[in-house]
Amino acid sequence: MLIRLVGGDVIDPINGDTSQRDVWIKDGLLVDPPSGEGANETHDVSGCIVMAGAIDIHSHIGGGNVNTARLLLPEQHAAHLPRPANTPLSNAGWSTFQTGCLYAQMGFTTVVEPAMAPYTALHTHLELADIPIIDKAALAILGNDDFTLSLLRNGKSSAMLDDYVAWVVGSTRALGVKVINAGAAAAFKENVRSFSLDDTVPEYGVSSRKIVKSLQASVTRLGIPHPLHVHANNLGIAGSADTAAETIAATEGVPLHLAHLQFYGYGTEGKRKFSSEAARLAELVNANPDVSIDIGQVMFGQTVTISSDVMRQFSAIGNASPKKTVIMDGDGNGGGGIVPYRYKQDYYGSLQWAVGLELFLLINDPWRVYFTTDHPNGAPFTAYPELFELLMSSDARDAKSTELNATALGLTTLGSVRREYTLEEIAIMTRAAPARLLGLKDRGHLGAGAIADVAVYRKGRDIAKMFREAALVFKNGDLVVKNGKVTHYRWGKALRLNPPPDKAMIKRMKDYHEERYGLSLDWFTFPESAIQRPEPFAEVSCNS
Amino acid sequence: MSVAWIGSQPVSLMDAIRNAAKLLASSRCPVFTLDTDVHGTRSAIALAERLRGAYDHRMGEVLAREIALYSNSGGMFTTPGEARRRSGLIVLVGEIPAAHHDLLQAWAASQPDLGDRGKRTWFHIHGEAGVTKLARQLKAVALGAEDLSLSGALAVLRAELQGRQAGVSLANTAQLRKALARSRFPVFVFSGDSGDAPSLAMLQGLVADLNKTGRASSVFLPADDDAWGAALTSLWMTGFPPRTGFSNSLPSYDPVRWDVQRMIRDKEADLHVWVSARGCETPPKGGKVTVICLSCTEAPAAGAAVTIAVGKAGVDHDGVAYSSRVGTFHAIAATAPSLLPSVCSIVQQLAGALPGRKALPC
Structure with a gap:
């Protein structure tokens, strides 16, 4: 099957400047214009822009905590109803099936679930496998489990830590490693209520910094393409910018990805002791090429916060709206908290909104800043179209600002920042850069040989509308969306690394689980056939 | 065939x-x-x-009750694995389905290697149905009072642990209070069969109280x-x-x-x-x-x-x-x-x- 997209403005920063050219798809891949071969299918995309399919590097789309959130809020998520206003996730489909469709309609073709607890990996992959159309991936959580902490406490070799990390990544079929408030979940079980970078985990005597640095080094040594994905300490509290600054400084020449930086962009100035430190953090990011970040933009309305940072979520119980929560002390890296929350256009909400936009606009390099709302923590992913508009139009920001708390905005630089993202920068931030960050060489661009993940948007003044309803979307060459509607179901794959497991580590894991849990290792691992879809995984290479 | x-x-x-x-x-x-x-x-x-x-x-009936616990109020939970490894104080709440007895017996045969190290202590809070066979096998200290339903017993226990007056008192509350003071991670084990919806909600209220100053959690063992x-x-x-x-x-x-x-x-x-x-x-x-x-x-x-x-x-x-x-x-x-x-x-x-x-x- 040869498909030709004719007459579109192709925005493909990896392969050159924006230009009007045809895009050719053959058997699921992008190809150079064939000589002497006619297309079986031609789509006139004049008046449209053509980009690679978008990639979301941090969106909580599946797994134990996401499902618990569904359980906690059955009356309100209304994912499948005709969008009643002001209910949690009322504008985000909340089943796996809706998730895939809604992402595809916006031109997203790959999405990463950033928090897979290793012991619930099968659950996560069962959910991911039921998300249609798009490819998925998951990051395995490490850094709060007894095994890691014991290795560090006991001064075991870095090679042993590497073997363990490789075993976890391989057995859970992860694409990378995430650490969440390193050590805090373990400390919370010992009744510690706050935890900073240089605090130590009781019983282990290991600092959060030591955990982060050890895992960062291990991920690098193993050649895992995606740098350690760090959810830092002190999320969401006034003064958290200091923690973020310390974490950025702790990179020390080794790559590190800081998740949802917006939630750390807070200082302690002003009458309410809650101010923006976005400009300072942006400067630090600009000055440190080893750091990449995603934003976790706040958009207004009802949502539910879902995080494995159980200490933080426990402290947020009082802010729950509606007043019900689930707090789970999980095994090792599992667990977390589900706290529904409504972002209001008051002082605090306005400041959070502005901090996210400041970070987007003040960090210069679109290759190191990633487009996320930390779905659903800052906002459901279905708010992306409006966020694109805010980034691309200072007028849109000004208009929204008039509705918000002027005192809060006065403590930010947002009003003075007139930068507007170009389509090329959007293509970098949402396509080329995420592919590079995750080590996905086969996507994020429109060069020959890439998989044919293509999003076509009809140009128009209404930026949000343009990105909400893609004119055409191809996934692996299959036309899946037309005029913003899903036209064809297909099943994507979960992208995974497959580092070879060390035999001694497997033996050690068997002994550990039998001794500590009284169960064989089989209880905690699973064969690929358990997913019951044909070829549910696709392997991504580690760096050599 | x-x-x-x-x-x-x-x-x-x-x-x-x-x-x-x-x-x-x-x-x-x-x-x-x-x-x-x-x-x-x-x-x-x-x-x-x-x-x-x-x-x-x-x-469906018991499942609906278990779902309602989450969807009405939520709560604080931990996993069986974490309870086994961390908790030296287990409080059984009402009747635990027979399907889970082996699991609990296995906990009894092991000692926590994290948190509360050492011997495990068992309590059993019950209502009118009385002490269960499992509780007797585990030598659990009984917490209950005549003519009190499970939700009533939980309410009295919650009040007593908070230092509030209650019209009746449960047996062995003082013993539980001491055990709670010693334990770093007490765990209440319950199932959808343990009690009605108010009982389960009361239990979560009790756990929330304990977490104001210390740590505690609950293990939910589904009825099925x-x-x-x-x-x-x-x-x-x-x-x-x-x-x-x-x-x-x-x-x-x-x-x-x-x-x-x-x-x-x-x-x-x-x-x-x-x-x-x-x-x-x-x-x-x-x-x-x-x-x-x-x-x-x-x-x-x-x-x-x-x-x-x-x-x-x-x-x-x-x-x-x-x-x-x-x-x-x-x-x-x-x-x-x-x-x-x-x-x-x-x-x-x-x-x-x-x-x-x-x-x-x-």
Whole structure:
């Protein structure tokens, strides 16, 4: 099957400047214009822009905590109803099936679930496998489990830590490693209520910094393409910018990805002791090429916060709206908290909104800043179209600002920042850069040989509308969306690394689980056939 | 050996599928009762969606109570693994289903290696039903009072632990208070069978109180592991737990409206698809609806219009099921592989035999 997209403005920063050219798809891949071969299918995309399919590097789309959130809020998520206003996730489909469709309609073709607890990996992959159309991936959580902490406490070799990390990544079929408030979940079980970078985990005597640095080094040594994905300490509290600054400084020449930086962009100035430190953090990011970040933009309305940072979520119980929560002390890296929350256009909400936009606009390099709302923590992913508009139009920001708390905005630089993202920068931030960050060489661009993940948007003044309803979307060459509607179901794959497991580590894991849990290792691992879809995984290479 | 029947007559599987598909296609309101593994559940929910039917679990009543705990108030929980490894103080709440007794006995035979190291202490809070056999086996210290229901006992205990006056007092509260002071991670173990909804909510209030200054948590052991697995599966597939219907093609959750047994009693349903691939049970007698029975049976189900024999996950074929041993799903390998089809494969064949012959997404 040869498909030709004719007459579109192709925005493909990896392969050159924006230009009007045809895009050719053959058997699921992008190809150079064939000589002497006619297309079986031609789509006139004049008046449209053509980009690679978008990639979301941090969106909580599946797994134990996401499902618990569904359980906690059955009356309100209304994912499948005709969008009643002001209910949690009322504008985000909340089943796996809706998730895939809604992402595809916006031109997203790959999405990463950033928090897979290793012991619930099968659950996560069962959910991911039921998300249609798009490819998925998951990051395995490490850094709060007894095994890691014991290795560090006991001064075991870095090679042993590497073997363990490789075993976890391989057995859970992860694409990378995430650490969440390193050590805090373990400390919370010992009744510690706050935890900073240089605090130590009781019983282990290991600092959060030591955990982060050890895992960062291990991920690098193993050649895992995606740098350690760090959810830092002190999320969401006034003064958290200091923690973020310390974490950025702790990179020390080794790559590190800081998740949802917006939630750390807070200082302690002003009458309410809650101010923006976005400009300072942006400067630090600009000055440190080893750091990449995603934003976790706040958009207004009802949502539910879902995080494995159980200490933080426990402290947020009082802010729950509606007043019900689930707090789970999980095994090792599992667990977390589900706290529904409504972002209001008051002082605090306005400041959070502005901090996210400041970070987007003040960090210069679109290759190191990633487009996320930390779905659903800052906002459901279905708010992306409006966020694109805010980034691309200072007028849109000004208009929204008039509705918000002027005192809060006065403590930010947002009003003075007139930068507007170009389509090329959007293509970098949402396509080329995420592919590079995750080590996905086969996507994020429109060069020959890439998989044919293509999003076509009809140009128009209404930026949000343009990105909400893609004119055409191809996934692996299959036309899946037309005029913003899903036209064809297909099943994507979960992208995974497959580092070879060390035999001694497997033996050690068997002994550990039998001794500590009284169960064989089989209880905690699973064969690929358990997913019951044909070829549910696709392997991504580690760096050599 | 026959594997398919129309009425009581053995037929080929294909004939049974065709006949069942006709019944499904002509039904105005088909309802599904589920009792199968994750993949059987996925396929049955997908078929219910296709037919605009409704689904419930065989253990729908107790499952609804367990779901209500989460959806009404939430709570603080931990996993069985973490409780085993960390907690030296276990408080059993009411009756714990027999299916979990081995798990708790295994905890009793081990010592926590994290948190509370050393010997484990057991308590048992009970209502009028009195001390359970399990509690006696575990030498649990009884917390209760005559004529107090479980929710009453929990309320009194909660008040006493908070230093508030209560009209009655429980036995051994002082002993529990001392144990709580010693323990770094006390855990309350309960199930949906432990008590009614107010009891479970009161228990979570008690746990929340303890977490104001210290740590405590609860382990939820479902009344039925497979039912809980079906609830989790349903949640990701539709956004809702069982007792969900698709009357307007969109899923809606309503534990009263979509109570399948009620729908049958009230003659709202005209076709009942009974899926029992675990306990191999036959549909309850007395209903007047047409029944399609998918069960691990060797004989036709009495009163069923169509019966199809299916295999058991973990016995006849591989599967995935929820287990309280790990507090999540685990893969189960077939212990005696057979040619009996899985629920999933039969449901897919049924979908394929419906008008339009569209494949299911699961």
